[in-house]
Amino acid sequence: MVCSFRRYLWLRSNHQLISKNWQPKIFKMSASVISGELSLKQKCLEIFQTAINSVLPQNIIKNNISLEGNRLRIQNQSFPVHNNVHVAGFGKAVMGMAAAVEQILGDHLVQGVISVPLGTQKVLRLAGKKEMLLRPQTKIQVQEGAQHNLPDENALKAAKRIHHLAEGLTESDLLLVLISGGGSALLPAPTPPVTLEEKQYLTKQLASKGATIQELNTVRKSLSLLKGGGLARAAYPAQVVSLILSDIIGDNMEFIASGPTLPNLQSKEDSWKILSKYNLLSSMPENVKEVLSQPSTRTHQEETQDYAHVFNFIVGSNAIALEEAKCKSESLGYNTSILSTGVSGDVTTVARLFSLLIRYVCSVLSVHGSQCAQASSMKDEMLQIIGSLELPDFRLDSRLELLENVLSSGKPLCLLAGGETTVQLRGRGKGGRNQEMALRVALDLHQAKSMTPHDPFAKHEIVFLSGGTDGQDGPTEAAGGFAYTEMVENAFREGLNVEDFLNNNDSFTFFSKFNKGADLIMTGLTSTNVMDVQAIIIQPKETRVSDQC
Template sequence: MTSALKALPNIRRAGWGHASPRHMSLWEHGLHLFRSAVGVVLPAPMMRRALALETNGGTRLVVGDRAFPVRRNLHLVGFGKAVLGMAAAAEEILGHHLIRGVVSVPHGIQACLQQAGMEAMLLKPHSRIQVIEGAKHNLPDREALRAASMIRELAEGLTADDLLLVLISGGGSALLPAPTPPILLEEKETITKLLASRGAAIQELNTIRKALSLLKGGGLARAAYPAQVLSLILSDVVGDPVDIIASGPTVYGSPRAQDCLQILTKYNLLSAVPASVQMVLSRSVSGPPAPADRSHVYNVVIGSNSLALEEARRQAEGLGYWTLILSAAVCGDVSRVAELYSQLIQFVCLGAAGPGGGALRGQVRGALLKLATELEIPGLKEALQGLGPERSVCLLAGGETTVQLQGSGKGGRNQQLALQVALELHRAKATEAGSFLGRCEVLFLSGGTDGQDGPTEAAGAFSSPELVEKASREGLDVEKFLSNNDSYTFFSKFQSGHHLLLTGLTGTNVMDLQVVLIRARDC
């Protein structure tokens, strides 16, 4: 993690000197848009927008249109990759009104933030919040289990007069492991790994996790009852489903044993299940009944991919781009997503070519709509109708793609996507529609908002239609790098510094962002 911090100050750079936006390169524009998008979902600004302490006519904690009385009854727990910064901001807002807190955060994060000069995301000396680092390599471990036990103990000690503030972000599931007895942590981890290795969807993984956990699937809210529970959630899941993020510890809803058995059968794992897991699943997996009145829980999503995209849109329009947010839910295999972006870029360039590209644009539009249906991107048909021959176009999207691992190289899904887009655009040049690409400047950027793309120091990468030709002149075979899942090594071959996106650890996580910038070469 430490090596990823070298370029961290870049994410904080506020200005661009005295250069006119029109004279800035597409690379500078793309970097500015990414930084701006990440900046709006950093823990401190998010918490300040969401949470306020009012003292007029009695002290109240205000979130949106809801107010909660505060009278020396305020406790805090949290778990997730961005929770340390969220907790630091919360304690600054709450001051002495906070009695006690426990947060479970990733192993090594405090040292990394300290080294990166991000003291604002660290708790102050003599904080009332206890920090426990665990889940090394994003896997549940003994320290994460200890943190979960302390969080559960705090919650179970609350009364109807208490208020529990819960901070949740991506990575929270691994940081809050509390297996239902007699299941051991190692046994639960084994089942989860087996399911993941066989391609189980995140919804299926979370169904099993909830069934085998004391705190997931509303277990934390149940433990805190009858105290008031207020959860502030930073979403790292497509669509922001609060029951899926960190496996929904404050969202009531336990899976049925039948659903769990069907999932295990689907992946031929029923015989591999330990006896302890079979015992728990043979009982009712719902645990203690949830209270009939669930009004004691209030869940609020305070940061998401959509929020980051809206800020990027605002910034792009300020730079003079006609801007369109395609979707905050782009997912699927990178090869198909790359094809979608290639077709979109061709569609825009054909529009910039004037009447000569009309018929070809119709053909590309048909292919685009077919891909949009396959990748479940609604609204693209209507969006394409509004996409005219503007001289500068910005297309924005977010989500989380997937990569089929076939090689032994080094990379991440964002770098793989950027390289695949470059290859698709290179191939398109041989077609009649793709021949219009040369009339426009094009930049593609894909990056992870947490600042880390796979096991690399990069957040993602930039690419362009010229990249493959440039690589060929250097003796680099793009297809070989892609087939070996070695995108990081490929981009590292270039010394310009304009291919890898290096932000360092950001302290937040709202999935990935993609930026496409297109402008006519004569502008």
């Protein structure tokens, strides 16, 4: 079964959340660190930290919104406000977003309802994150629900309150909608007579058969009162302004929390096709059949015209996080390039792409040119993988132009990427897509060394990082892990066979046992999510080695 690790368990509520200046408990202080020299892993971690900090809820709100007299400025737009702002929110990052919005709006805020994951407020209090909590005399109601990231009765109550708030608005009101990843589960409002249990059943069936998030959201929208633009329709004729933290590749807003403030571009016929694709027509509840059989009375053009009162803004995304990471990397002295913000596909294939890229870069830098036959072969394979994964923004040639700068300047190299992969489950181990990615990169680099008479990485220090910006990789306590060329060989010395752990999807157990857990990335829950970040640092060693290819 292909399982997207987006559908993970919400960790027990006493995990520490990330702060604006979090300090991961990973490395022991070495003499080089004390003297001010950071190791490659620590530099990589600083770059990852910067990416996360740029999309923390309080930061994205303050970077995008300001109050100028009686006008609320959001990016390049402004909206008149006069004690008429109502707030609705749903998602894993919404608690912090709402706290920042509340501080900015002041008396212009009339009321609000937000739906956040179970345990959110307790976790924030335990972590001392007062800036991410609402004021004691807040006008915003908080409803916690969606345990294990699944819609439940508490989330349904929150959705009903939000629906009621929206329906009571007038043309003189402004509804500020806060949306982040996890919003679909936190805003369940099934179209009658469909029950929450029936919708849950159908969602679980689709997920278990490997349906994509786009397919899941298409079906959810067709069975929802609020998704697929339903919330915006309920709020009409009030002004609706949505602030969206994207956890979707490509930032397609209609799929973020199932697009409650955007017109639904999918039809009920699309839902029928998806259910047929996964052989669920015969097991579909009768109430679902009834709703999907009801004819649509509106055209796409009519549907779109009804959204003139709506403005949607992306305020946080993987692209934004990577741009900030790039700035940090450059400040550390690296020639830096962003490879892609939309890396997706099976983690095994993606790990192969990254390991090939590392090998290619090392071979080119070692011989001061890319004419080596092995380098040419590696480039061809990379292009084939990029084509098979359909990564349109991964333009290899333009990305590799950076190597000329590396050769001429002598500066080391940092390559950044982001997105979200899937894992083919074969075993019963404990892990996540980022830890498995790192471990597979390490294994591939080890195999490349063992297949050549000369160490292809002898002239370079190499570190690979893959981490989830939400701080939780699968149902584990880690955000991700590191890889480097010596990892697999060192693991063998500790009696650990990397391939055995990978065959059992047991990457977290490996990293926990190996090197005393020093290669795990432990941030705690961050209360944000813009998918995953990968970073590759390639730095020349001081010792000269004869050119090899």
